[in-house]
Amino acid sequence: MWKKFKKWADIHGPIYRTSMLGQQFIIVSDEQIAQELLVKRGHIYSGRPQIRALMNHKTGPGYVALMDRNDTWTRQRKWVHAAMAESHKHHFYGVIENKVRRFLAVLLLDPAKFHSNIREHCGRIMCTLAWDDAGKGKDYGDSADCTLTQMSVSGPIVNTMTPLWSIPWALNPWKKYERAREDRQWAWWLQSYQVAKARYLRRELCADTWSHRYFEELQRQGNEKLVQNAEEERFASCMLGFQNLVGVITITGPLQFFLMAMTLHPEWQTKAQEEIDRICGDRMPTTADIEDLPIVRACLKETLRWRSGVPLGVPHQAERDDEYMGETITKGTIVLACEWSINRVPTRYPDPETFRPERYLEPTWPTYQEPLSKYPNFREGHGMHTFGWGRRTCLGQHIVDDEMFVTGASVLWGFQMSKKRCPETGMEIDIDSEATNAHVILETLPFPMDLMPRSEQRAAEILTGYAEIRDSLRV
Structure with a gap:
């Protein structure tokens, strides 16, 4: 379309x-x-259209990004914005780096499953930040995919043939399915919330989590024992649960496209790796290296322009x-x-169909900005419309900036990506860079890629890095 x-x-x-x-x-x-x-004119154009296969999403509290503007939307959005901004000040408390160390070890031991493991990796980061429980990472990834199916034109036929939604309940499979799906999802979010609350009251919940922040605020307001009615618990559990879910679906696809871009453009893979080796040497990149790795940031940003999620x-x-x-x-x-x-207006993005990270690195390009220690990034500057517009701008730009950078740079530090070769002919297998699912937020379809450690030493460093943090991973 x-x-x-x-x-x-x-x-x-x-x-x-x-x-x-x-x-x-x-x-x-x-x-x-x-x-x-x-x-x-955001005060006029900030509504959300009805997605027929979802129930009551315009009023809330289950889907803040899909609500119309109302009191629930305002309260949830304000809280999530403040929580994200505060976490970003601390670069998400090292959670991203720890999860990336695990992710690199997973890639090393089972490279063939890189595609699905990216989604689980994103889920583990979000579940740790939200609930202090990385073990839900895969489930959140699967739940995100299921929710996206319901949201998309390519999903239930009632999203296009809307009169079918009016079929009486007894004969309406779409309403029955969605009622059951949403009930399961809300019950799961509520269970996660109640478990986190119990752990907080026992002083077992990590302070570097969004649920801890929420409970702490309730106590400051005088609710010392965190007594809430069902409506209040649903409001909070949906806010944290959906924040978690969105953090999976908005980062998984871009990371998959990034690995694809590096495979299809080995010259930029080499340039980025040379920059990483010069700055980081034999240690994995972290958020402390963001300023010093503009080529990596340019490759990441160009990925989102070239293949928008x-x-x-x-x-x-x-x-x-x-x-x-x-x-x-x-x-x-x-x-x-x-x-x-x-993203393909030629005056803004010359040679728009070509993957060209230099458009952010060389002064002759319209999208170049200085200083390169700051630009390009995902939060500000040219080409930031990827995250939406006005009052509906995505609240997750901070975590996208950090998570995309650390994960992308670390995979480049640890691995060499290349096209697979046919075992019969020895010829490289082509990659279709536009083969995706048909959701409103895209992921690539699984694509053939060889993922090899850059050296035996680097493989050993990956395993050592994981061993150092393994006992601190919160599951």
Whole structure:
């Protein structure tokens, strides 16, 4: 669909109207127009459209990113923003580095499963930060994938053929499935929340977690024993649970695309590894090295431009009638700032179809910014629309910055990535860089890649690094 939208933009211009099954859409393929509508007029275009296969997501409390603006949305978003910002000041308390050390050991011992292990790795980081329980990492990854299926056009047919949702309950398989799925998910989040609460009261819960922060705030407000009714517990458990889930689905795909990009562009893999070796030597990169590794950051950022994880953008909905460029935009119209198109505007991104990290490293490119000790990054500067617009901007940019950097740089430090060769012919097996699932947030389909330690010494360093932190991993 994103390719079709770009084709229409090339014909009809950077903003045009279309309709599908009676729903009005405005498709934006220009960064300035998106800023005008979704940022400067964010008070009009901050609604979320109904995703038919999800229940009550617009009112909450289960899906803060999918709610309309209301009191629940405001409270959850404010709390998550503060928790993320505070954690980022401490670079997430070393959790990312510890989990990456484990991830490198997993890659070393079972490289063939790199694709699925990336999702579990992202889940383990988020579960540790939220609940102090990395053991739920794989389950959160699977739950995230299931939720994305329900959200996506490619998911249940009721997301496109919406009248089917009105079939009476007794004959409606989509309502029955979603009711059961959501009940299981909410019960799981609530159980995680209640276990964390009990551990907090026993003083067993790690202080470097978001649940600890939440319970501590309740006690400061006078609720010493953390007594809550069912509604209050559901509010908090959904807020933390969904924050956890989003942290998995927004980072897994970009990391998969990054490994693919390094495999397809060995010249940039070599440049990044030379930079890492010069700065880090025989130790794994950490967040302390961010300023000194601009080539690595450029490769990471170019990955998200070249293969956006959200190529359609996340939809906004007009909350009232508006007018733009002499055209009326009626209440309920869905506005899509199409990432695939915006990332391919030639004046902004010359040679847009080519993976070119130098666009962030050399002054002759439009996206170059100084100082290179700061730019490029995922939180600010050119090309930050990947994380949404205005009042609906993603709250996880801080953790994306750290987790993408440490994981990506560390894999480059430890491993050599290359195309697999056919055992019969000896020829390299091609990789289809656009072969993905069809969710609203993409992951790559499993692709053939050889992942080998860069040397016997590096393999030993990976195992030693894991052994040093193994007993401190919280499961």
